[in-house]
Amino acid sequence: MTSKQLLTVKGLQAKVDEKDILKGLDLDVKPGEVHAIMGPNGAGKSTFGYVLSGRDGYEITGGEVVLDGKDITEMDIEERARAGLFLAFQYPVEIPGVSNLEFLKAAVDAHREAQGLEPLSSKDFLKEAREASKKVNLPAEFLKRGVNEGFSGGEKKRNEIMQMLLLKPKLCILDESDSGLDIDALQVVAEGVNSMRDGERSFIVVTHYQRLLDYIKPDYVHVLSDGKIVKSGDASLALELEAQGYSWLAEMREADPEEMHREVSE
Amino acid sequence: MSFWLDQALAQAELSNDCLAEHRAKSLEALRATPWPTRKTEAWRYTPLLSLDNSVIDEPNDNIDYPGSPEGVELIELFFVNGKLQSNINVAVEGLTIASLDNLNDEQQAVAKTVCQSAKPSRHLFGMVNDVLAKQGVLISVADGSDIKPIIRLVHLQNGGQSHVRHLIKLGQGAKVSVIEEYRGEQSFVATSFSEFDLGDDAVLNHYRFGLQTGAAKALAGCHFNLANRSQMHSTLVSFGSVLSRLDVDINHAGEHALATQNAIYLLADKELFDLHSNVEHMQPHGTTEENVRGIIGDSAKAVFNGRIHIHRYAQKTLAELNNRNLLLTPKAEINTKPELEIYADDVKCAHGATVAELDNKALYYLRSRGVSEQDARIMLNFGFINELIEQMPAEPLCEWLQGELRTRFGDLRTQLSVEG
Numbered sequence: 002m003t004s005k006q007l008l009t010v011k012g013l014q015a016k017v018d019e020k021d022i023l024k025g026l027d028l029d030v031k032p033g034e035v036h037a038i039m040g041p042n043g044a045g046k047s048t049f050g051y052v053l054s055g056r057d058g059y060e061i062t063g064g065e066v067v068l069d070g071k072d073i074t075e076m077d078i079e080e081r082a083r084a085g086l087f088l089a090f091q092y093p094v095e096i097p098g099v100s101n102l103e104f105l106k107a108a109v110d111a112h113r114e115a116q117g118l119e120p121l122s123s124k125d126f127l128k129e130a131r132e133a134s135k136k137v138n139l140p141a142e143f144l145k146r147g148v149n150e151g152f153s154g155g156e157k158k159r160n161e162i163m164q165m166l167l168l169k170p171k172l173c174i175l176d177e178s179d180s181g182l183d184i185d186a187l188q189v190v191a192e193g194v195n196s197m198r199d200g201e202r203s204f205i206v207v208t209h210y211q212r213l214l215d216y217i218k219p220d221y222v223h224v225l226s227d228g229k230i231v232k233s234g235d236a237s238l239a240l241e242l243e244a245q246g247y248s249w250l251a252e253m254r255e256a257d258p259e260e261m262h263r264e265v266s267e
Numbered sequence: 268m269s270f271w272l273d274q275a276l277a278q279a280e281l282s283n284d285c286l287a288e289h290r291a292k293s294l295e296a297l298r299a300t301p302w303p304t305r306k307t308e309a310w311r312y313t314p315l316l317s318l319d320n321s322v323i324d325e326p327n328d329n330i331d332y333p334g335s336p337e338g339v340e341l342i343e344l345f346f347v348n349g350k351l352q353s354n355i356n357v358a359v360e361g362l363t364i365a366s367l368d369n370l371n372d373e374q375q376a377v378a379k380t381v382c383q384s385a386k387p388s389r390h391l392f393g394m395v396n397d398v399l400a401k402q403g404v405l406i407s408v409a410d411g412s413d414i415k416p417i418i419r420l421v422h423l424q425n426g427g428q429s430h431v432r433h434l435i436k437l438g439q440g441a442k443v444s445v446i447e448e449y450r451g452e453q454s455f456v457a458t459s460f461s462e463f464d465l466g467d468d469a470v471l472n473h474y475r476f477g478l479q480t481g482a483a484k485a486l487a488g489c490h491f492n493l494a495n496r497s498q499m500h501s502t503l504v505s506f507g508s509v510l511s512r513l514d515v516d517i518n519h520a521g522e523h524a525l526a527t528q529n530a531i532y533l534l535a536d537k538e539l540f541d542l543h544s545n546v547e548h549m550q551p552h553g554t555t556e557e558n559v560r561g562i563i564g565d566s567a568k569a570v571f572n573g574r575i576h577i578h579r580y581a582q583k584t585l586a587e588l589n590n591r592n593l594l595l596t597p598k599a600e601i602n603t604k605p606e607l608e609i610y611a612d613d614v615k616c617a618h619g620a621t622v623a624e625l626d627n628k629a630l631y632y633l634r635s636r637g638v639s640e641q642d643a644r645i646m647l648n649f650g651f652i653n654e655l656i657e658q659m660p661a662e663p664l665c666e667w668l669q670g671e672l673r674t675r676f677g678d679l680r681t682q683l684s685v686e687g
Contacts (some may be wrong), residue, residue: 077640
């Protein structure tokens, strides 16, 4: 390894409900890079994000995951978050009765505590939160509402990006953050992400469509199929996939599984 | 029979006040009522042994007064160990507040009509209260009067026995907000009953904060009569104690009346809380919405019996009753029984009860943002309750109560972190 890795995933295997979903996934992400992971439904794209985040029921059965030099596979969900991992959900959950503001402050303070910092004063936090909500085009009154309560699909996604802005993670995983968004909302999400690109922070953009990648330019594009990355390339691969679809994957498997794996390991 | 009841009745002075007739009637009924056993349906899960078995603390005047909600105009009356502490001095147009032991002729006439009008005679401790309650207030709001200040009746007790009765009458189109607040954790007995009689088009905002806990033996009731187009919005918050029982009756005696009731209970240790709620739809076009939520920790026990009875002529009734419970430990217990009894054929009704643990998806979501599991559990439990608190019409009251509940949640902290 010549330069520092932010994330190293080696031979990652995971199962959900006794079913193997990830079957030896390899991925290296250096600081500042944007990686897109594409692939057909059921390939394990969302599972990958959940496994990295430590969600219960997503059991790692083999391989390793190292984030910023630390093995995170044995860490609790909240420890991974504090270590700098952030997963923007495809379907953020609604939590009525818990105000967005209270939740965000608890999250920010937990991050600060992990870094040996004092909790923010309510006033300072409110200022930060207002700025962040403005950046993602959410009215400040959304801060007072229950977490995602009654938010539209687009508002939920923007709320995810707002959390990302406040928590300043090292690695952001966007799980289909484009699904169900119109072009305007898509741009807001993309702008939020792009505004956080600083040469250090890295992104894994999981998406089914090429569309989002028009706005968030990836350095690498990977194709995930049947729990493994089967093809990697630069941004042009995404365009290729958009044109061809994923049917070639099945043909490739049938033709010569050995060949396919050789290509991957290159 | 109960030793406690014998003693209590023996000490009752037969006074000759305006409610004497009511007392005599209830005394007679009480003597004919058998003391509840485990086989008595209304008391099946709530043993009364502690009334006979525990030593009652001596009451004293050394009592802490709780803080007041800020940002809202209040008329506050304090009852310490069952006795009203100060003179009532209220100068608000359209509002009369008078101590039950000091009513003029006109007020006596009102008291007589309200007393036992909304409260059915079947409640055992209601009858006890009928006989023994000499303290309490009559609140009367004149037709069309919109009373801005919130009336806060604070009851503090640290020993002995107290029997308090409040009678509240709202004239036609009258509007008023009333808080009943009860506190204390020592070994004492309190029977606290209140009756609300609403005129046509009247609007009542009602809050009952039953914050007694520990060794308190609290036996209480809130009873409401609704007339044509009248509305009540009631929020009940209860902690548990060695014995804590609340009976609620809502009577739709007029058409197009609306009742919303949000009830919350938060129990820890070996506490018990029992809520029996009964809604009578006797007239058409009535609406009732009842949301009852509880969090039960340790080896505490909650009982909820919620009945909605729709009479034959009460067509076009809309009624919903929902009870949700979170159990924090394997030993926590809820006995819940929602009941719908419907005799009309054109009504819309729903009822349900759930017992659950925290939503794992929500827990995961909060933790994925770095919030510790313990804090996330507290947040979710609080949110479960807070959803109902936020529906209270007075926002400053909301904030004040959230503070009170956070303290209680602080006490529950270690249990909230227990794996569901």
